[in-house]
Amino acid sequence: MTGITVGVLALQGAFVEHVHLLKKAAAGSSSGSQWEFIEVRTPQELERCDALILPGGESTTMSLVAERSNLLEPLREFVKVHRKPAWGTCAGLILLSESANRTKKGGQELIGGLEVRVNRNHFGRQTESFQAPLDLPFLESEQTSFPAVFIRAPVVEKIMYNQEGAQTGKETVVAPSKQPAAKTIAREVEVLASLPGRAARLANEGKEVNADKDTGDIVAVRQGNVFGTSFHPELTDDARIHAWWLRQVEESVKNKA
Numbered sequence: 258m259t260g261i262t263v264g265v266l267a268l269q270g271a272f273v274e275h276v277h278l279l280k281k282a283a284a285g286s287s288s289g290s291q292w293e294f295i296e297v298r299t300p301q302e303l304e305r306c307d308a309l310i311l312p313g314g315e316s317t318t319m320s321l322v323a324e325r326s327n328l329l330e331p332l333r334e335f336v337k338v339h340r341k342p343a344w345g346t347c348a349g350l351i352l353l354s355e356s357a358n359r360t361k362k363g364g365q366e367l368i369g370g371l372e373v374r375v376n377r378n379h380f381g382r383q384t385e386s387f388q389a390p391l392d393l394p395f396l397e398s399e400q401t402s403f404p405a406v407f408i409r410a411p412v413v414e415k416i417m418y419n420q421e422g423a424q425t426g427k428e429t430v431v432a433p434s435k436q437p438a439a440k441t442i443a444r445e446v447e448v449l450a451s452l453p454g455r456a457a458r459l460a461n462e463g464k465e466v467n468a469d470k471d472t473g474d475i476v477a478v479r480q481g482n483v484f485g486t487s488f489h490p491e492l493t494d495d496a497r498i499h500a501w502w503l504r505q506v507e508e509s510v511k512n513k514a
Contacts, residue, residue: 260291261510263503264306266332267296268322270314270348274491275499279310282500290507300331308342308506309335311349311368313408313489316357316377319348320366329366336370340482342506343370350485351375351411356431358414367431370483372446375411379474379487391488393477395449396497404495405452405476405488412487413475416446450477450486482509 263279265272276294283292297303309332311319323329336343336353345353352367356374380387386409390402453473476487484505490498 259289259507259510260293261307261506262293262295262305263308263310263506264295264297264303265310265312266319266323266349267298268326268328269318270312271346271489271491272296272310272312275310275312275346278491278494278496278499279503282496282503285496285500286503288504288507292503298326298328300326300328303328303331303335306335306341307510309344311343311345311352312491313347313349316348316351317365319352324366329368332368336368336483342482342484342502342509344484344486344502346486346491347408347410347489350413350487351377353483353485354411354413356415356417357411371478371480371485372417373413373478373480373485374415374417376414377411378409379412379414380407380410389452391450391452391476393450393498395477395479396501403490403497404493405490406492407452407476407488408492410476410487412452413448413478413485416448416478444481446478446480448475448477449479449484450475452476452487 265275265279276296279294295302295305297306297309303309320329323332335341343353351357353370354367354373354375355369355371357365357367358374358376386407388404388406391405393403451473478485484502486498
């Protein structure tokens with residue numbers, strides 16, 4: 258029986274909700290793995306983890322607290338050097354992106370790992386939050402759409418190659434680059450889900466949009482060990498994405514054994 262420790266970054270945001278759904282997903286698993294789920298606030302707690310979730314919340318606040326807690330560099334090492342599985346939801350997706358625009362004055366620190374540029378608060382303010390049924394083909398046998406919750410959510414507006422540097426322009430920040438600990442095959446960014454129709458509706462309302470109106474807004478991506486979603490699975494009672502991700506974690510741990 259394999260023992261696997263999954264951490265949830267617990268500096269701010271919906272970390273308790275993630276832990277709840279992880280436990281629910283693990284309870285329904287027949288894999289035989291022995292799971293431990295912990296809240297991560299220190300580098301020492303991060304060292305215990307085989308995989309990590311970065312929850313939804315406020316990405317600027319998370320990055321500031323991570324910096325003050327001496328967690329930023331360990332997080333970058335975890336994701337980009339040791340290539341351990343990481344999943345970011347909403348604010349977590351922003352932190353795991355190599356570039357982000359519409360940042361607050363002065364920018365913010367990013368962890369990186371996903372070679373994408375995200376557009377923060379793409380869907381507007383808190384009052385414009387919404388829930389939409391979303392088709393997620395990567396869940397394979399699951400036929401029912403997922404109840405995706407979008408709260409001041411980002412979207413992936415561009416798939417790009419990493420550019421080293423702390424900040425470019427007034428509103429765009431770029432994560433510092435890191436070399437992997439071992440040679441790995443470079444993987445392209447996979448688009449796992451898009452939200453159709455919304456970009457076209459916003460354009461019709463005269464609002465500026467950056468996403469392709471035909472393909473919709475990109476709201477879920479994966480690149481190697483890093484997975485990101487614009488929406489908040491943790492704010493539902495649906496554990497299917499958590500169960501799917503735990504299977505990816507199991508596979509990663511098995512391959513490194």
